[in-house]
Every structure is written in structure tokens, then in C-alpha cells.
Amino acid sequence: MAKKIQKVKTKPKKAQKKDQRKTISRVKKRPPAKSFLKVKHLASALEGVAKTKIRVIGIGGGGSSIVGEIARSIGKVDFVCANTDVQAQKNLPKNTRAFIFGQEITRGLGCGMDPVLGETAAKAEKDRIKKLMEGQDICILIASLGGGAGSGAISVFAEAAKEAKCLTLCLLTMPFSFEGQKRKEIADAALAKIIPLVNVYSVIPNENIFRIIDQKTPLRSAFSAINKRLAETLGGFIDTLALPGLINIDFADFKTLLDGRGKLAYLNSVLMQGEPKAQLALKEVLNNPLYDYGITGADRMVFNVTGDKAMKMQEVADISKKISSFNTKARIIFGVSFQSEYKDKLRIALFAVGCKGKEGTGEVKVLEKKQKQKKKSVEKKPTIKKQKKKIEEKKIAPAPPKKDPRSQSGKVRRNALDLRKAQDRELKDLEKQDEQLDIPSFLRNARYQEDAS
Secondary structure (H helix, E strand, O other), X not given: OOOOOOOOOOOOHHHHHHHHHHHHHHXXXXXXXXXXXXXXXXXXXXXXXXOOOEEEEEEHHHHHHHHHHHHOOOOOOEEEEXXXXXXHHXXXXXOEEEEEOOHHHHOOOOOOOOHHHHHHHHHOOHHHHHHHHOOOOEEEEEEEOOOOHHHHHHHHHHHHHHHOOOEEEEEEEEOOHHHXXXXXXXXXXXXXXXXHHOOEEEEEXXXXXXXXXXXXXXXXXXXXXXXXXXXXXXXHHHHHHHOOOOEOOOHHHXXXXXXXXXEEEEEEEEEEEOOOHHHHHHHHHOOOOOOOOOOOOOOEEEEEEEEOOOOOHHHHHHHHHHHHOOOOOOEEEEEEEEOOOOOOEEEEEEEEEOOOOOOOOOHXXXXXXXXXXXXXXXXXXXXXXXXXXXXXXXXXXXXXXXXXXXXXXXXXXXXXXXXXXXXXXXXXXXXXXXXXXXXXXXXXXXXXXXXXX
């Protein structure tokens, strides 16, 4: 007999569609796998990362002029020009904010090479200045020393930044020799006052401008040459912080670099094209003609190499080896980043802290002062061996005779009874001597009594 074929009961098409909808909805409700992140989740995570806040402040006429020119070529940071002179603030770039202070004291005019007036004007509005620093991660103070507003007010700005607990980098220019001895004295005094208040500082003598310009260069172009160099350097500094890289450098790295007080810094950024661009850029970045010092002795260094995707590993290795050779014990942080616009180009941005300065950088004078203080403290505080020797000598040496409590300044005061006893002893001595003399003793006693009375 043929087996009966059992018919499989199938659900109607409507019921099948309902089941399919349920399974799809269950799949949709399932959470995504933990090992994968969607693009939107990554974007939201990046938004949560705090961006480094940098404020560049030019103080006085010279500092404001430098910042005004730097602001024309750099973005991504906040620029402020602080001055007592209202008229000098009219021609600032659009991305630069004017900060006028001390109007009640200077009546909106400059300080006329009087640093005391500049300091007084700044101190009168220290609360406003402090608010300018609050909320910033890094404050870059720029001033041309030797005048009134810049030399006097910068110490107040530096102190306000310290109180606001933001890292402070100070870029300073020193006056030309032809500007006279008085300006040099004002600049030196201001520099000595600033050093203990900032984390790191950099000194550029204006005299060094003749190393990068021709004798026929116009005056305005000559001053602009320094400003352009500073703009390139700060541009490298800011890009290193702002742009992500293959080996990234962030604010935590710069916090390590700028930690401490009164450290001399070397900053330079160089862009080169052609072959061998790595060697040429390295040579230029280590020899900034505007400085009187290099990276010798630096105990902390940060450098970033930026190029296109064709940049070679050997190029980065050679750059790193050369920079680290200046101090093998230094703490070195390096980064590598790629930019599409850097085709056949390579840029090195170098920042070194703890450099050994020469005369005119303020570093030498500060070190001499510290050494003198150290010598004095050594002279005042005897060594442990000397202290032990003194204790042993005290033990061996006999105790000094006790002074009579009735004495003053070591001299014994005698009362009437003591005087009488002394006289009796003297009389007895005389009687012994009289036995050998012809004069009777009773006559000698009478004479002595007359003399005593």
C-alpha cells in the first residue's frame, strides 16, 4: 500500500509577513556591538574633548604692533592688544581685540618711557586684567622692553596670569644699542622682574635684526622681518597643538614642557621645500639668527615634523637623533603629522626649555644671584662635621668660672663688710712687713687709717 503523504500546514502569507516584521524589529532594537563605533558616536566623542584655549596678548605699543602683524597670518587663537594709548589702538586687524587700561591715570595717552607709570596704570585695573586670563590654558605675553607701558605693565599681566593658574609663555624683544643706555637699563630691570613670574620666557635682541636684513632694507620692512619670524614660530606652536597627527602632541605634553618658573626657552619653526629638505630644515631650526643662544643645556624639548604622505621614516629618525644629541638626558616629546598642502615640503617646529643663556637674556644674572645666595647660606650654616667638632671641644674644655650674681659686666661689686675684711687683710700684711722696719707699727696704722678716710 502506498504511504499517505502528510501535508505540512503552512501559515497564511499575512501571518508570515507579521513574523518577518517582528524579527526585523527585534534586530533593530539590539544594541550595536561594543567593539565597533559608528561614525556619529566617534564625532560626538571628539566634540567632548576639550580644545586648548590660547590667548596671545601684546602689551604696550611695541607688543601690540607685533601681535597686530602676527594676527594677520595666524588664526585659531584669540589675539588681544593691551595699551594705555587709545590712539595707537585704532589700526588693529579685525581679529584682534583692543584692551585699554589705566585711562584715569594716563588720560588715554602713552606712558612716555616711564615704567613706574605703566605699572601703576596696570595695577589700578588688575581685576580686569585677571579676567582676561581666566579660562585660558596658555597665555602668550609679547612686549618690547625699554618703554613705559610694556616694561612697566608686563609684570602685572604676568602676575595676573599666575593667579589665574594658566601657563604663561613670554616673548620679549630688547632695545637697539642706538636707542641709548637709559632704555637698556629700563629693559634689564623689567626683564629681571618678569622672570620669576612666568613659566618660560624667550628673549630676542632687536640688534640681531641685522643678521637677517640687508643694509638697504627700509626701517618699516626691517621691523616687519622680526614680526614675520615670530609669526612663523607661533604658527608652528599653535598648529602642533591644534592639528591631529600620526604621533599626536596635545596640551598635556605642552603642560610638561612649560611646567616650572623662570625657564629660558628657544622657539623656532622652519618650512623647507626640495631635496634634501629634512637636512636643510634641521639646520635652520637649530640656528635661529634672532637668538643669542641655542638649545644647548635644554632639559625639556618638544618638536613636531609635518610633511606629506611621502615623508620617509629615515628623515624623522635623523631629525630626532640630531635634536636629542644636544642633551641625551633631556625629556623629549616628538610628534609626526601629515598635511595634504605640504606636498614636497617639510616643516619642523621646535620648542626647548631650560636653555643656557648668555649676557642679555637675564639667565646669567639670575644664576649669579642664586649662586651668591647659596654661598651665603653655606657660610651661615656650618657642616655636620664642624658642628660635631664644636660639641666635642665644649665637652673637653673646662667650664668657665661662674660670675658673681651681684656683678655687672664681669666686675664684682663689694659692700661695706667686704671692704672692711679687705682692709683687715691689708693691715695684717703691713704688720708683718713692719717687723723688719724701724718705724713703729702703730704709726703706720695711723697713717693708713688717715689715707683710707
